[in-house]
Amino acid sequence: xxxxxxxxxxxxxxxxxxxxxxxxxxxxxxxxxxxxxxxxxxxxxxxxxxxxxxxxxxxxxxxxxxxxxxxxxxxxxxxxxxxxxxxxxxxxxxxxxxxxxxxxxxxxxxxxxxxxxxxxxxxxxxxxxxxxxxxxxxxxxxxxxxxxxxxxxxxxxxxxxxxxxxxxxxxxxxxxxxxxxxxxxxxxxxxxxxxxxxxxxxxxxxxxxxxxxxxxxxxxxxxxxxxxxxxxxxxxxxxxxxxxxxxxxxxxxxxxxxxxxxxxxxxxxxxxxxxxxxxxxx
Amino acid sequence: xxxxxxxxxxxxxxxxxxxxxxxxxxxxxxxxxxxxxxxxxxxxxxxxxxxxxxxxxxxxxxxxxxxxxxxxxxxxxxxxxxxxxxxxxxxxxxxxxxxxxxxxxxxxxxxxxxxxxxxxxxxxxxxxxxxxxxxxxxxxxxxxxxxxxxxxxxxxxxxxxxxxxxxxxxxxxxxxxxxxxxxxxxxxxxxxxxxxxxxx
Numbered sequence: 001x002x003x004x005x006x007x008x009x010x011x012x013x014x015x016x017x018x019x020x021x022x023x024x025x026x027x028x029x030x031x032x033x034x035x036x037x038x039x040x041x042x043x044x045x046x047x048x049x050x051x052x053x054x055x056x057x058x059x060x061x062x063x064x065x066x067x068x069x070x071x072x073x074x075x076x077x078x079x080x081x082x083x084x085x086x087x088x089x090x091x092x093x094x095x096x097x098x099x100x101x102x103x104x105x106x107x108x109x110x111x112x113x114x115x116x117x118x119x120x121x122x123x124x125x126x127x128x129x130x131x132x133x134x135x136x137x138x139x140x141x142x143x144x145x146x147x148x149x150x151x152x153x154x155x156x157x158x159x160x161x162x163x164x165x166x167x168x169x170x171x172x173x174x175x176x177x178x179x180x181x182x183x184x185x186x187x188x189x190x191x192x193x194x195x196x197x198x199x200x201x202x203x204x205x206x207x208x209x210x211x212x213x214x215x216x217x218x219x220x221x222x223x224x225x226x227x228x229x230x231x232x233x234x235x236x237x238x239x240x241x242x243x244x245x246x247x248x249x250x251x252x253x254x255x256x257x258x259x260x261x262x263x264x265x266x267x268x269x270x271x272x273x274x275x276x277x278x279x280x281x282x
Numbered sequence: 283x284x285x286x287x288x289x290x291x292x293x294x295x296x297x298x299x300x301x302x303x304x305x306x307x308x309x310x311x312x313x314x315x316x317x318x319x320x321x322x323x324x325x326x327x328x329x330x331x332x333x334x335x336x337x338x339x340x341x342x343x344x345x346x347x348x349x350x351x352x353x354x355x356x357x358x359x360x361x362x363x364x365x366x367x368x369x370x371x372x373x374x375x376x377x378x379x380x381x382x383x384x385x386x387x388x389x390x391x392x393x394x395x396x397x398x399x400x401x402x403x404x405x406x407x408x409x410x411x412x413x414x415x416x417x418x419x420x421x422x423x424x425x426x427x428x429x430x431x432x433x434x435x436x437x438x439x440x441x442x443x444x445x446x447x448x449x450x451x452x453x454x455x456x457x458x459x460x461x462x463x464x465x466x467x468x469x470x471x472x473x474x475x476x477x478x479x480x481x482x
Binding site: 004007008011012014015016017018019022042043045046047048049050051052053054055056057058059060063064066067068070071072074178183184185186203204206207209210236 | 291294295298299302303304306307308310311316319320323324327328329331332333336337338341342345346347349350351352353354355357358361362397400401404405407408419420422423424426427428429430432444445447448451452454455458461462463
């Protein structure tokens with residue numbers, strides 16, 4: 001690759017204007033070459049500055065009031081946490097108890113984040129149930145009904161796994177690191193020994209083009225990589241995903257990549273090293 | 283952002299007053315529809331309110347993050363509505379939006395002097411680019427087109443599009459180096475601009 005080709009690749013990648021094969025080359029280059037990673041970071045910063053070139057225009061004045069009113073109806077989750085903390089000094093709770101309480105609130109917050117996802121899931125389940133009922137009534141293709149039944153069963157199982165892992169006090173949590181392609185996305189991975197199951201929690205993932213999905217890769221100690229799941233997010237870029245494990249081998253690395261409608265992987269958006277030492281993970 | 287994290291509604295009002303024109307303008311530039319741009323603007327600020335921790339100061343400036351979120355949301359909306367068409371993109375690129383009056387020249391005092399200076403520099407740098415380089419970069423950034431799609435739209439060979447984007451981005455980088463954290467040498471004259479984290 002000539003220096004010009006390399007520069008074109010990195011600048012194009014930062015602008016998000018590369019085709020899938022080129023984007024894969026660029027992603028690999030950035031991941032493996034520190035100099036390229038720095039170059040890419042500079043171009044990303046530059047790309048974000050391009051937005052500042054727009055002529056300045058103002059929205060209609062009523063929008064401000066609508067935004068503020070909508071915000072008042074959706075209290076910041078941090079504010080809810082502040083209410084809870086107010087009772088701590090008054091109750092004179094000991095520091096050890098505070099740690100336990102903090103864990104509980106943290107768990108509650110995570111479950112709260114999942115509520116929307118689960119509501120969406122429940123809507124899908126309900127819709128499928130209705131379709132199943134309609135299929136029964138119409139006595140249509142039995143294969144279709146069976147397929148929907150299996151899908152329903154899978155959705156319910158996934159939801160059960162997510163709830164079980166979330167409510168396991170011994171579940172180990174690994175924070176996932178974003179990459180330059182993640183645009184502020186973050187997430188974590190929960191592993192529950194009691195349930196022998198893992199759950200991936202992601203937030204603020206960038207929107208994907210129609211037909212594209214996010215793909216979860218797990219890598220074991222022998223560097224074998226398997227696709228654990230594919231998923232899409234809700235409108236806020238959030239998702240909770242139950243991850244299937246094959247065999248006894250626990251994964252040591254996890255990657256979330258964007259995958260186009262053809263199944264071709266794009267850049268890594270989230271990644272994490274999954275140590276098996278509970279003291280590190282929790 | 284700290285105050286926003288504490289659930290202080292006044293901090294959201296301050297952030298809105300300071301940045302809403304920029305967020306709206308970028309959304310409008312992408313979507314070419316004032317109502318849709320308002321929807322995106324509302325969504326961006328409500329996301330800030332609901333998830334203030336999604337901005338990580340260690341990863342860069344607030345304004346860069348905000349522009350990135352805005353652009354992504356606007357492009358997502360553009361794709362969702364399937365409003366992107368070759369002819370529309372080319373036409374709108376050549377004819378600035380007329381529906382919403384611009385208040386640009388004087389800039390917005392609430393934006394702050396430093397950000398206003400940076401905007402002026404970016405606009406001047408874009409203006410100084412050869413038109414074909416600027417157009418290729420704008421089609422990529424504001425219309426979300428790939429290089430292949432840009433070649434289709436402009437009728438230029440793909441290699442030419444790649445070269446234009448490379449040269450344009452290089453020139454912008456050289457011109458705007460003093461405003462970029464990544465390219466500023468240690469102990470350079472201008473201090474790092476971290477004030478844009480935007481804490482009102």
